[in-house]
Amino acid sequence: MRAVSANFFALLFLCAFASVFYVWSALENRVERHKRMFSVPGGGSFYPSLPVDLSAKTFRALLAVPPAQRPHLGGRLEALNLTDISVGSRNYHMNGDNKRSTQREGPVKLGSPVEDGIFWSKWLEELLPVGFTEEYARTWRERARTHRIVKLESGCGRISNQLATFADGTKACVRYGINADQVQGETLTYYLASLLGITNLPPLILSQLNTYSEQWAAVRTRIDSLQWSDRAVVSLTEWVSNLTGVVTPAPLRQESSGLHPALEELRNKTTVELLELVQWTDLIIFDYLTANFDRLVSNLFSLQWDSRVMERDTNNLLKTPGGDLVFIDNEAGLVHGFRVLNMWEKYHNTVLSSVCVFRKRTAQLVAELHRRRDSRKRLLELYRDSEPLSLELGFLSDEHAGVLQDRIDRLYKHILYCKGKYSQL
Numbered sequence: 002m003r004a005v006s007a008n009f010f011a012l013l014f015l016c017a018f019a020s021v022f023y024v025w026s027a028l029e030n031r032v033e034r035h036k037r038m039f040s041v042p043g044g045g046s047f048y049p050s051l052p053v054d055l056s057a058k059t060f061r062a063l064l065a066v067p068p069a070q071r072p073h074l075g076g077r078l079e080a081l082n083l084t085d086i087s088v089g090s091r092n093y094h095m096n097g098d099n100k101r102s103t104q105r106e107g108p109v110k111l112g113s114p115v116e117d118g119i120f121w122s123k124w125l126e127e128l129l130p131v132g133f134t135e136e137y138a139r140t141w142r143e144r145a146r147t148h149r150i151v152k153l154e155s156g157c158g159r160i161s162n163q164l165a166t167f168a169d170g171t172k173a174c175v176r177y178g179i180n181a182d183q184v185q186g187e188t189l190t191y192y193l194a195s196l197l198g199i200t201n202l203p204p205l206i207l208s209q210l211n212t213y214s215e216q217w218a219a220v221r222t223r224i225d226s227l228q229w230s231d232r233a234v235v236s237l238t239e240w241v242s243n244l245t246g247v248v249t250p251a252p253l254r255q256e257s258s259g260l261h262p263a264l265e266e267l268r269n270k271t272t273v274e275l276l277e278l279v280q281w282t283d284l285i286i287f288d289y290l291t292a293n294f295d296r297l298v299s300n301l302f303s304l305q306w307d308s309r310v311m312e313r314d315t316n317n318l319l320k321t322p323g324g325d326l327v328f329i330d331n332e333a334g335l336v337h338g339f340r341v342l343n344m345w346e347k348y349h350n351t352v353l354s355s356v357c358v359f360r361k362r363t364a365q366l367v368a369e370l371h372r373r374r375d376s377r378k379r380l381l382e383l384y385r386d387s388e389p390l391s392l393e394l395g396f397l398s399d400e401h402a403g404v405l406q407d408r409i410d411r412l413y414k415h416i417l418y419c420k421g422k423y424s425q426l
C-alpha cells in the first residue's frame with residue numbers, strides 16, 4: 002500500500018512539473034516571437050544585413066550551440082615584408098609618464114596619423130599608453146599569489162564573480178566560472194595578449210579554493226555560502242579603480258565605411274581620439290583571434306532588436322581617466338568562442354574587415370606567428386612557465402589550437418589585403 006501511494010505521489014509530482022514546463026515554454030516562444038517582430042536596421046556599408054534566422058535566437062540560446070566547424074584557410078599567402086622585432090617590455094605603467102600625458106592632451110598634430118600605407122604613425126605609437134607593463138604585471142602576480150584575501154563581496158558583475166580584498170587593501174575580481182571553459186578562456190586569452198604585446202588586460206593569476214589554503218581561510222564562510230566547490234580553480238584579475246564605459250567610435254559603427262587609411266576624418270581627430278582608435282585596432286585583432294563574441298560582435302548581433310545599441314557602452318570594455326582602454330571579462334575567448342564559432346563567424350569577419358589600419362608592432366608579431374606556425378607551442382610555453390596551476394586547469398585542445406593558428410593565418414592574409422589596397426595611396 003505504501004509503495005502504491007509513493008508511486009501515486011511521484012506521478013502527481015511529474016504531472017505538476019510537466020505543466021510548469023509547458024507554461025514556461027509557451028511563454029518563451031511568445032518572447033521569441035516578439036523579438037522577431039523587430040526590424041533589422043539596414044544600410045551599413047561594411048556590415049552586411051543581418052540574417053533573419055539568427056534573429057529567432059536569444060543571446061543565451063546561442064551559447065548552447067554544438068561544436069563549430071573548423072574553418073579552412075583559402076589561397077596562398079604572399080610574404081608580408083615585415084622585419085622581425087624583439088618584443089621587449091617598455092617599463093612604465095598606465096599613465097605613469099607625465100610628458101606623454103601632456104602631449105596626448107594637447108592639440109599638437111605631429112603629422113599624418115598613418116604611415117607606410119596601413120600602419121599607425123610612429124609619433125602616435127610613441128604617445129600610446131603602455132597599459133599594464135610586463136614588469137608591473139609580474140610584480141602584481143607575485144603579490145597576488147601570496148596575499149591573503151580578507152573579504153569577498155559583490156562588485157565585479159554577476160554573482161559568480163566576486164570582488165576580493167587582499168590584506169593590504171588592494172582588490173581583485175575573482176571569476177569562478179560556470180564551467181572550466183570560462184576560466185580557461187579568461188586565462189589563455191590573457192597569455193595570448195601577452196604574446197601579441199597587447200597590454201590592455203589587467204594582470205591575472207589562477208588560484209585554487211583549497212580547504213587548507215591560507216589565502217582563502219578568512220573568507221571560507223563566504224565561499225561556502227556561494228556554494229563554490231572545494232578545489233575549484235578560479236582566476237583573479239587586478240581590480241582597477243575609476244574606470245568608465247566606452248562607446249564604439251564612429252568609424253567602427255555599422256553606418257561607417259570602416260577604419261582605413263583613406264578615411265578623411267582621421268585627419269581631423271585629436272591626438273586623444275587617435276590614441277583611442279589605435280587601441281581599438283588592437284582590440285579588434287585580439288577579439289578576432291580569440292573569437293570573443295562578448296564585446297563588439299555581440300553589439301552588432303544585438304542591432305537586430307536594438308537599433309541604438311552602438312550608442313551605448315561596449316560590453317566588457319572600460320577606460321581609465323588617462324584614456325587607456327582596459328579589456329575585461331575575456332572568458333568567452335578561445336575556448337567558448339571557438340566552440341560557438343559557427344554562430345558568430347560572419348560577425349567576426351565583418352568586424353575584422355572593417356579595419357585596415359594596424360599597429361606595426363602587432364602586425365609584425367602576427368606575421369611572425371603566421372610564418373613560424375608555432376602559436377600553440379609559444380602560448381603553451383608562456384602559460385606553463387608563468388602559471389603554476391596551468392596543469393590543473395589544462396590547455397587548448399589540439400583542435401582549438403589549430404583554430405587559433407588558422408585565425409592567425411587569416412588575420413595575416415587580411416593585413417596583406419589591406420597593404421595591397423592602401424599602400425599605393
Ligand SMILES: Nc1ncnc2c1ncn2[C@@H]1O[C@H](COP(=O)(O)OP(=O)(O)O)[C@@H](O)[C@H]1O
Nearest residue numbers: 156157158159174203238239240241317329330
Ligand atoms: N578588473 C576590473 N577592475 C574594475 N572593475 C571591474 C573589473 N572587472 C570587472 N569590473 C566591474 O564589474 C563589471 C562587470 O564585470 P564583468 O567581468 O564583465 O562581469 P560579468 O561576467 O558579469 O559580465 C564591469 O562593468 C566593471 O564595472
Ligand SMILES: [Mg+2]
Nearest residue numbers: 158316317330
Ligand atoms: Mg561582462
